[in-house]
Amino acid sequence: MAKTGKAALFFILTVFLFSVISPVIQHADPYGIDMNSIKQPPSTSHPFGTDTKGRDIFWRVTAGGRLSIGIALTAAFISAAVGFAFGITAGYFGGKVDAALMAFVDFILSFPSLLLAIAISVVMPPGIYNVMIALAAVGWASFARLIRGHVLSVKTMPYIDAAKALGCGNLRILLLHIAPLCIPLSLVMMGIKLGGFILAEATLSFLGLGAQPPTPTWGSMISAHRGYVLTAPWMVLFPGMAITFTAFCFNLAGEALREKFELKDSRL
């Protein structure tokens, strides 16, 4: 899987870099409405065709990629950071702190994830930050679990006893002696989870809870043109392929990571 993982990573980077630099190189404005060229099938001037307002779908997909991948990355990062803080605190202090924090984690995990994300998104005015917060609010719990488990094994190591004997305070041990050993694990976990974040972001924006028109995200492009699928399937086909391809690459890379670090539990 290692080779496939590397190839997948390469594809993701290419796609993401391309979408990041696309504002400089694009020759059609993803927001530019052109009523003379609506609903055109894919051609050389519009490789993915145009939508109902004559906007070029190729450049909308790239612009959407910037947002969709960016949102998923940010949400995964916030989840990892929050889960990290919860996990090391619970794992290190143990006892009642651990019981209380893990009860909260279990509580979050006991919700069907999408329903919870929907409930949170409904609260806030729709937009990209809303999606990030909703995804992170649901996603951090599994990070917290994993990190806590890791801390439990780290804190029995002799060098922690040595640090205690030297008179290090809890905070010092936690931040300087335990946290650094948990960072790689949470990065690996982030890599494994990114594919899921891409899909969840797409679902929320498909449901209209994410970025609002005319801002393109892959999910919202599909929901906006769902009705034209019979007459102009390319409007729905290409954004969907973009989601599938990106999520697939992230999942392949995640799978390679999982194998390398021997995280067997496929529920992680």
Place this chain on the structure above:
Amino acid sequence: MTIVVFSLLKTLPGDPATSLVGERATPETIAKIRNSIGADKSPIEQYWGYLKLLLSGDFGRSYFTNRDVGSDIAAKFPNTIKLAFSAMFIAVPAGLIIGFISARRNSKITSKASDIITLACLSIPVFWSAIIIMLIFSLKLKLLPPSGSGGLSFLILPAFVLSIPASATIARVTKTSVSDILQMPYITTAKAKGLTPYKINTVHIIKNALIPIVTIIGLDFGSYLNGAVVTETIFGWDGIGRFIMEGILKRDYPVIMGCIVVGTAVFMTVNLITDIAYHFLDPRIKLHGKDR
């Protein structure tokens, strides 16, 4: 659980009274409606009122249709369960067979192919595959009805769509679990004793590989509920997934609250049943064990 959802909904900027009568209604009308749905009371009073209602088995009334949410959910919920079970009915055998074969066949290509295919199935967003499958099977080939609720013909497409990621998950877990078992010494012993492959498969492998598989089938039940929101909306299947979506679009709090409460309760029940099922599959696992 109700506290979280409720406080979330209450901090909402949108006002159900305004969305009910429109932006141009007079302040008096809005005040009247706010009074009738109890939105003028303090949030704590409102929550208390809701909790009391809920405990007496009443989910309140929809702000829009004024229908009893509890009875609406009771009417729609069997549809969602029907959909989820039909999806499971496809996913469980498909996942088991794919996973089992790819682990049992000693070939790198089969194993790799199944890895890649299952990962791809997990990467396709449900709402997109739903649209594409609807386009192919009902709009182009006109084999099955595109949307609506009803008999078996309406059920096949949404159930199939829901089963795609679910069967991939089951296949992956089956594969890992079976390949782990294949390395156990007792399999070598069984082979050395000259048992038939059929006997080894059924008695030695499947029985022992079952625990992680049952776990994932149970835990993955949440994904059927998640997927149901999207699939039901697209295929117009009259279940609680579509109900909650409509509620969200109209800010119909009793509906949203009711669906989330019921959905979560079902999800937790299924997880509990899964935990109990372990005990029967492997008596070594204690229900009151310390190490959960």
